[in-house]
Amino acid sequence: MDRLAALAAKVKNQAEAIGTEEATKNAFVMPFISTILGYDVFDPLEVVPEFTADVGTKKGEKVDYAIVRDGEVQILIECKPSLGQLKIEHASQLFRYFSVTNARLAVLTNGVVWQFYTDLDAPNRMDAKPFLVLDLLDIDETLIAEIQKLSKESFDLDSIINAAEELKYVGALKREIAAQFREPSDEWIKFFTTRVYDGSFTQRVREQFTTLVGKASKQFLTESVNDRLKTALGASTPLLVAEEAVTSEPVVALDLDRDTEIETTLEELEGYQIVKAIACGEVKPSRITQRDAKSYFAVLLDDNNRKPLARLHFNSKQKYLGLLDEEKNETRHAIESLDEIYQHADAIRAAVRRYL
Incomplete structure (x- = not known):
């Protein structure tokens, strides 16, 4: 995990400066193969760069890397530049080579996102969708054990293939649920509305429940964060955000007029709960x-804009904790993780005391 975290930090700092596929290989892909998977990238008996296996009329095409075990190709890796989005069209060589080698695993990566494929849908034919997606900028810790099964030390092909189907669909479901929390679709809204509302699902009802479903989702995430924080802090004092009352029709109409470009993220809510835990x-x-705004997420005393305790600037890759002095001059402190907010606990408590 430490090696993966170190590589993730490197990717975060350098990804925007890496403009070519070759640079991506050198900076991110080879370190992943060597430090995370444990294969010697300079030993052609383990890692074959520019692997060639002519297919039909296609001659001289290459896959960027082939990982070999016991003389057999086990994993094929195709690389793309780190700034580019991965698309299934990028995997044409993988599709062809998958069927003419013994490989049961294929990887498409830009060094940041790693998509792992196998042949669940049809034997010896690479699936169109990955069974595992690892994003080094947003690591899902539940996947680390599966990645370890691909390593030289712990390679277990049977275990990987057996787990692949569940990983594929659980991962896809998690990504879909996350997308619905960010921007609920009409189907998602109707799904919940028809379970709590007995009337007809008219356009007016759809508009009202679009707001309510979004609000309920946000409160659900807030409560989940609270539970995590209470467990971590051993807090006996409830840390729940004061929930908005169930809206009547006029309030719903007001909500619909709010700036829809403001999106409160889970990280902002987690940061808020940490500041709140300190201020308590x-x-x-x-x-x-x-209160959330376009440029920052504000933590206030008594819901008063004149009593700011902290500002969370989390809308870019570099996160900042903003703290204000007695003259309301803000100083931004760069943070790499939310835990670093605790390093400023004294300043946050001092801000509270200024208003008492």
């Missing part, structure tokens, strides 16, 4: 509130 040492939890 000075005042009751109910007095700590939040």
Whole structure:
């Protein structure tokens, strides 16, 4: 995990500066093969660069890397530049080579996102969808054990293939659920509306419940974050955000007029809960509130813009914690993880005391 975290930090810092496929291989792909999977990239008996296996009338085409075990090709890897989005069209060589080698695993990567494929749908034919997707900028820790099964030390093809189908569909479902939380589709809204509302699903009802489903989703995420924080902090004091009351029709109409470009993220809510947990040492939890805006997420005392405790600038790759002095001058502190907010606990508590 430490090696993966180190590579992820490198990717985060360098991805935008890597403009070519060759640079991507050198900076990200070869280190992944060597430090994460444990294969010697300079030993052609283990890692074959520019692997060629002529297919039909296609001559001289190459896959970027082939990983070999016991003299047999086990994993094929095709690389693309780190700044490019991965598309299935990029995997044409993988599709062809998959059927003419003994490989049961294929990887399409831009060094940042790693898509792993096998042949679940038809024997000896690479699937169109990956069974596992590893994003080094947003690592799903539940996948680490599966990645370890691909390593030289722990390679277990049977276990990987047996787990692949579940991984494929669980991963796809998680990504779809996340997408629905960010931007609920009409089908998603109707699915929940018809389970709690007995009337007809008219256009007016759809518009009202679009807001309500979004609000319920946000509150659900907030409560989940609270549960995690209470467990981590051993807190006995409830940390829940004051929930908005169930809306009546006029309030729903007002909500629909709000700026829809503002999207409160899970990270902002987690950061808010950390600031709130710190501030609760000075005042009751109910007095700590939040407001989201386009440029930053504000943590306030008494829901008063004149009593800011902190600002979370999480809308770019580099996150900042903004702290204000007595003259309301803001100083931004760069943070790499939310845990670093605790390093500024004294300043946050001091901000609370200024308003008491």
